[in-house]
Amino acid sequence: MENRGITFGYGFLSQESSFDVQFSLIEYDGSHSYFRAYLVGLLNTILVSVIGIVFATIIGVVVGIARLSNNYLIERTAAIYVEFFRNIPLLLQIFFWYFAALRALPLPEKAEPIFGVFFLTIKGFFVPAFVWNNLNIFIYSIIAAIISIVFVRLYSKKKQENQGIQTPVLSISIGLLIILPLLSFLLGGVSASIEIPVIEQLSQTSFTYIGGLKLPPELISLALALSLYTATFIAECVRAGVQGVNKGQKEAAASIGLTPNQVLKLVVMPQALRIIIPPTTNQYLNLTKNSSLAAAIAYPDLVLVFAGTALMQTGRAIEIVSITMLTYLTLSITISIFMNWYNKKIAIKEK
Amino acid sequence: MSKLNFLSPDKNNLYTYLYSGISLFSLSILIVFLNSFFSLDLTRFLPGTISYFLPLIIGFIGLHLIRIEYSGIRFLDIINKNINTNKFNAFLSLLIIFAVIKSMPPLLSWFIIDANFAGDSKDACSGSGACWAYIKTWFNRFMYGMYPNAEQWRINLSFIALAFLGGVGFFASEKFKKYLTLYYVVVYPVIAFLFIFFFISGGPIFFDFSYGIIAAVISIVIGFFIPSKFKMYYFLIIPITIYILLKYVFFYEELIELGKIQAFEWVETGAWGGLSLTFIVSFFCLIFCFPVGLFLSLGRRSDLPIIKYISIGFIEFWRGVPLITVLFMSSVMFPMFLPEDMFIDKLVRVIIAISLFEAAYVAEVIRGGLQALPRGQYDAAKSLGMGYWKMHILVILPQALKLVIPGIANTFLALVKDTPLIFVVGLLEIVGMLNLAKTNPEWLGFAMEGYVFASIVFFIICYAMSKYSYNLEQKYKTER
Numbered sequence A: 001m002e003n004r005g006i007t008f009g010y011g012f013l014s015q016e017s018s019f020d021v022q023f024s025l026i027e028y029d030g031s032h033s034y035f036r037a038y039l040v041g042l043l044n045t046i047l048v049s050v051i052g053i054v055f056a057t058i059i060g061v062v063v064g065i066a067r068l069s070n071n072y073l074i075e076r077t078a079a080i081y082v083e084f085f086r087n088i089p090l091l092l093q094i095f096f097w098y099f100a101a102l103r104a105l106p107l108p109e110k111a112e113p114i115f116g117v118f119f120l121t122i123k124g125f126f127v128p129a130f131v132w133n134n135l136n137i138f139i140y141s142i143i144a145a146i147i148s149i150v151f152v153r154l155y156s157k158k159k160q161e162n163q164g165i166q167t168p169v170l171s172i173s174i175g176l177l178i179i180l181p182l183l184s185f186l187l188g189g190v191s192a193s194i195e196i197p198v199i200e201q202l203s204q205t206s207f208t209y210i211g212g213l214k215l216p217p218e219l220i221s222l223a224l225a226l227s228l229y230t231a232t233f234i235a236e237c238v239r240a241g242v243q244g245v246n247k248g249q250k251e252a253a254a255s256i257g258l259t260p261n262q263v264l265k266l267v268v269m270p271q272a273l274r275i276i277i278p279p280t281t282n283q284y285l286n287l288t289k290n291s292s293l294a295a296a297i298a299y300p301d302l303v304l305v306f307a308g309t310a311l312m313q314t315g316r317a318i319e320i321v322s323i324t325m326l327t328y329l330t331l332s333i334t335i336s337i338f339m340n341w342y343n344k345k346i347a348i349k350e351k
Numbered sequence B: 001m002s003k004l005n006f007l008s009p010d011k012n013n014l015y016t017y018l019y020s021g022i023s024l025f026s027l028s029i030l031i032v033f034l035n036s037f038f039s040l041d042l043t044r045f046l047p048g049t050i051s052y053f054l055p056l057i058i059g060f061i062g063l064h065l066i067r068i069e070y071s072g073i074r075f076l077d078i079i080n081k082n083i084n085t086n087k088f089n090a091f092l093s094l095l096i097i098f099a100v101i102k103s104m105p106p107l108l109s110w111f112i113i114d115a116n117f118a119g120d121s122k123d124a125c126s127g128s129g130a131c132w133a134y135i136k137t138w139f140n141r142f143m144y145g146m147y148p149n150a151e152q153w154r155i156n157l158s159f160i161a162l163a164f165l166g167g168v169g170f171f172a173s174e175k176f177k178k179y180l181t182l183y184y185v186v187v188y189p190v191i192a193f194l195f196i197f198f199f200i201s202g203g204p205i206f207f208d209f210s211y212g213i214i215a216a217v218i219s220i221v222i223g224f225f226i227p228s229k230f231k232m233y234y235f236l237i238i239p240i241t242i243y244i245l246l247k248y249v250f251f252y253e254e255l256i257e258l259g260k261i262q263a264f265e266w267v268e269t270g271a272w273g274g275l276s277l278t279f280i281v282s283f284f285c286l287i288f289c290f291p292v293g294l295f296l297s298l299g300r301r302s303d304l305p306i307i308k309y310i311s312i313g314f315i316e317f318w319r320g321v322p323l324i325t326v327l328f329m330s331s332v333m334f335p336m337f338l339p340e341d342m343f344i345d346k347l348v349r350v351i352i353a354i355s356l357f358e359a360a361y362v363a364e365v366i367r368g369g370l371q372a373l374p375r376g377q378y379d380a381a382k383s384l385g386m387g388y389w390k391m392h393i394l395v396i397l398p399q400a401l402k403l404v405i406p407g408i409a410n411t412f413l414a415l416v417k418d419t420p421l422i423f424v425v426g427l428l429e430i431v432g433m434l435n436l437a438k439t440n441p442e443w444l445g446f447a448m449e450g451y452v453f454a455s456i457v458f459f460i461i462c463y464a465m466s467k468y469s470y471n472l473e474q475k476y477k478t479e480r
Helices: A032-065 A072-086 A088-103 A135-163 A169-186 A217-244 A247-255 A260-297 A302-314 A317-346 B014-038 B048-065 B076-084 B085-111 B132-144 B149-166 B174-201 B208-223 B229-248 B254-259 B274-300 B305-320 B323-339 B346-372 B375-382 B388-403 B407-424 B430-438 B445-475
Strands: A118-121 A124-127 A129-133 A189-194 A199-202 A207-210 A213-215
Touching: A032 A213, A032 A217, A072 A217, A072 B076, A072 B085, A072 B274, A088 A217, A088 A260, A088 B407, A088 B430, A088 B445, A124 A217, A124 B305, A129 A135, A135 A169, A189 B076, A207 B445, A217 A260, A217 B388, A247 A260, A260 A317, A260 B323, A260 B407, A302 A317, A302 B174, A302 B323, A317 B305, A317 B323, B014 B048, B014 B085, B048 B085, B048 B323, B132 B274, B132 B430, B132 B445, B149 B174, B149 B274, B149 B430, B174 B346, B229 B430, B254 B407, B274 B346, B274 B430, B305 B346, B323 B346, B323 B407, B346 B388, B346 B407, B375 B388, B388 B407, B430 B445
Parallel strands: none
Antiparallel strands: A118 A124, A124 A213, A129 A189, A199 A207
8 A cells, every 4th residue: 555655544534525416415515524425425325225115115015915915916916016126136227217217207397297286307306395484393292292102002002911901002193193293283383384396497498496395316216216126025025924924823813703903913913023024124224235326326325425426536445435334334233233123022022 | 586786796696797797897898998909988978087987987896796706607706716805806906907908008019019120220210119129239239248249159159068068967867966066066167267268258367366266176176185184274275375386386477378379369358248247247256155155154153253253244244335335345445455566357356246245145044044953953963973064064054055045046146136236347247238328329318128128138037047946945845
């Protein structure tokens, strides 16, 4: 290293970065430091991972259950989806959505509004945004609702263990989640207005939408590809989990007079979750790591912003690549610690 | 004749329900079919929304009417059991059937009817459908990358020969079957390597690498004649010694000259590409990642703390970082740690990086198999007086590997699907070539065709691999 004239040190992180990033969650421009650029990339990575994990879980669970359906058509459709999407490289899927599918969308001036307020254009997805007054009170009310739901759950669990009486936790939770924020609107002085994107002409041929929220096409195609790809694996995990529950368990539960819903909730799901959670954790980890493919379509994630642009500008390969790898390691370990904790919580408690 | 109750069809009046139900169901399908294939709207006289949902309502009533349990008609029973068990299922079935009928015409017209097959320039593609002429023109590049056209027979010949040599196992007679493992683990990779080295490359690229392989093979062969007491040290010291001897003492410059066969033009690895590069990278990574992963998994279960923690650290590190950063590391960071006069080819670096990365995953899969074996197997093997290696080779690994065939196959599939990532270091396999072709000014605007083509290619490869692994699993399944 010495004879190549390379020095080692992390001092460059506080220097001015002087490059711009297309899409960032926090305020950022060229006058900010490299560390700030790192944060921008990290937040973008986390954003796309969270979106991907949420949608992959939803699609995966639905498709996994559809694979178990006794309806031949549904089962086949789900199977074809799984076989098709998991046998095509993720990178190819990202390219497909970004370069082929989303490029077929109309220009901003020709876009047809969906429900009058959403605009799906080649420049991105424009959705209305909320403009809040007293947003903090609203957030407090949601936190209060979540805390009270936790207490309701604990109470109902205790009640079931002691007296065998079930409380309708789900409907109480949904009620709490609706009522408390609603109260904050009525009493706390919270108000929200919706800002609808409006088309504006920038120049002779260039149009864009002002106001509202803009989701760039890179984010959409990346989230779409990640969730569709990972969902196939989660679907297989769910299917294996539900099939892994012994048939006798269901019959035994039915024979002591539980309703089909209760059988699913109290007997099948707790056992199936034990099989489902560990492989699904792996899929979440994979999704987070796969989000680094964003660099291929110029979505400004950690790899593109930091290991790409920042590396090219500073030339500090060792520092930057090591920081990037450490960050991903930390992300992976965080997710796996959390899922291990959850896994332990639902595992069989052997007496 | 009992009273007709259309809300709950039953077996009395079976045929009344059957005929009315089937005719309503067929009518709904006919409406959708005519609408999508011939743009004929039978229900034009109705207001928009109703005419839109009418087929769904008619079909739903039709399916409701034929939902008769134990009708005695076999065909009807099969339909009822498979797509028509209750209202919700009937509704979903209808949606799927309509969606399939609706999506047929646009797909067919894009793929076949309006597509252009002939021609060799962009002007040939005027229709609204796919431009397969684009694929046809670029086919050579998608398969071989920038490899010179005149030399492509070398790639073809190598692949055919390797496929043939790989298929030897199927034709081996009973007498030679026991040598097959040795053949596939030791001999075949060397042959494959020599083919790629002499035929496809024709140059000095892989030389450093080939010393390593020659050293490994020679040491394994000699290893059979060494008393087992010294084997451990032997396998650590001898290969390194042979490697150093080969590289610095015996043939330094001469072999490099020998390696170039004058008849072949040297094609540098930067020009390799397309699907053949996908195969080459996947093939070598498959060969290398398996033994490395095997040793890592054994190391992780070792009793020696140093080996154990080194293995754990190694595995967890590679599993925690994305492949793209590993490739970044191999391309920008790794060369800085090398001596100045040493140069390792890009392709070799990529193969090493991917192999190590996948080896960590293979190690975890094999560990799962090792953990699944009951303790009794270890105890029984030890009670027979077997040592560590003998126990693992003869008793533990055959059972453990059999258990984890699906997992290993999944890892290998992931490996094949990860190969497009080598675009990071500038190697263009099929997806990379697509992106290159897409930006060619004479062929702008055909991204969709290219990606569909590559998707089909990858789907065929991966689906065949997964089916093969399923067969393998069935073949080695033993009752436990």
